[in-house]
Amino acid sequence: MKTIKLLFLVVATGVVVLFGYANVRQRSPTEILKPVNLISFEMRGDLNTEARLNLEKKVSAVPGVTACSLNKEGNVASITFYPDRITDHRLAGLLSDGGRLEVLPKEISSAGGCPVHQLGTSFQKFMSSLDIRN
Amino acid sequence: MNKLKRTSLIVWLLIAALSVNMSCDDDDEQPVAPTLYTRLGGIDAIAAVTDKFLTNVASDNVINARFEATVAEPSRLQLLRNNLIDQICAGAGGPCQYKGKTMLEAHTGMNISGAEFNALVGDLVAALDFYDVPEAEKNDLLAILGPMQTDIVGK
Numbered sequence: 001m002k003t004i005k006l007l008f009l010v011v012a013t014g015v016v017v018l019f020g021y022a023n024v025r026q027r028s029p030t031e032i033l034k035p036v037n038l039i040s041f042e043m044r045g046d047l048n049t050e051a052r053l054n055l056e057k058k059v060s061a062v063p064g065v066t067a068c069s070l071n072k073e074g075n076v077a078s079i080t081f082y083p084d085r086i087t088d089h090r091l092a093g094l095l096s097d098g099g100r101l102e103v104l105p106k107e108i109s110s111a112g113g114c115p116v117h118q119l120g121t122s123f124q125k126f127m128s129s130l131d132i133r134n
Numbered sequence: 135m136n137k138l139k140r141t142s143l144i145v146w147l148l149i150a151a152l153s154v155n156m157s158c159d160d161d162d163e164q165p166v167a168p169t170l171y172t173r174l175g176g177i178d179a180i181a182a183v184t185d186k187f188l189t190n191v192a193s194d195n196v197i198n199a200r201f202e203a204t205v206a207e208p209s210r211l212q213l214l215r216n217n218l219i220d221q222i223c224a225g226a227g228g229p230c231q232y233k234g235k236t237m238l239e240a241h242t243g244m245n246i247s248g249a250e251f252n253a254l255v256g257d258l259v260a261a262l263d264f265y266d267v268p269e270a271e272k273n274d275l276l277a278i279l280g281p282m283q284t285d286i287v288g289k
Contacts, residue, residue: 033219071195110207
């Protein structure tokens with residue numbers, strides 16, 4: 001019984017220390033930034049350079065969108081956005097430019113990609129999950 | 135008693151004059167030049183440029199195949215985004231620490247060509263131009279990132 005009490009005390013102290021550390025440590029600037037999603041679409045239709053740049057600026061200015069790019073061929077559009085503020089469907093609607101252009105979700109391979117492993121990522125994620133300031 | 139008051143007043147005036155003189159001396163020192171991080175506009179401006187850079191890359195037919203699987207997965211996208219922001223922020227003298235792999239470790243085995251690297255740099259320049267980043271800041275930033283080419287291309 002004494003051992004259980006001691007074990008409980010050690011675990012409780014550990015939790016309090018971790019929770020305390022998570023909430024008083026200095027957060028990195030990127031930890032405070034709100035996460036974004038990125039979506040890509042295939043575009044079909046006539047789109048000259050001027051129209052492409054105008055559409056890019058118009059979509060970039062929509063609340064909830066942090067960036068929008070259309071490639072120079074005008075056949076791929078990518079958007080970063082806050083998923084709690086704007087939906088994929090609405091983004092596709094914006095890119096269609098009033099139905100003038102055909103906008104389809106881009107097929108993307110889920111395998112490969114560039115390596116983005118971070119040292120200590122799991123520890124940082126754990127700390128962030130304990131941080132009530134987030 | 136009056137003499138004592140007068141003496142202490144003179145002493146205080148001397149101390150005050152000395153303090154003013156010392157502070158004037160401080161003013162004569164060269165002002166500290168703002169870091170590139172400050173000149174770029176801080177973390178929000180760097181995040182905005184990074185997002186534009188990511189959408190440029192994701193829509194760029196030359197290199198988007200390299201990034202698609204990463205940027206389409208929200209958790210991997212956050213890691214990549216945070217790494218890029220941390221790297222630019224730290225390189226520019228900001229209060230960030232790059233926590234990712236070294237460029238050599240991250241790109242070994244990927245066999246990235248010079249054309250792909252140039253396309254990536256072009257996407258970054260386009261992102262900086264989109265936000266009208268002045269030429270001096272743009273060149274300073276590219277000078278920090280440029281030397282990474284040897285650790286990225288042909289590995």
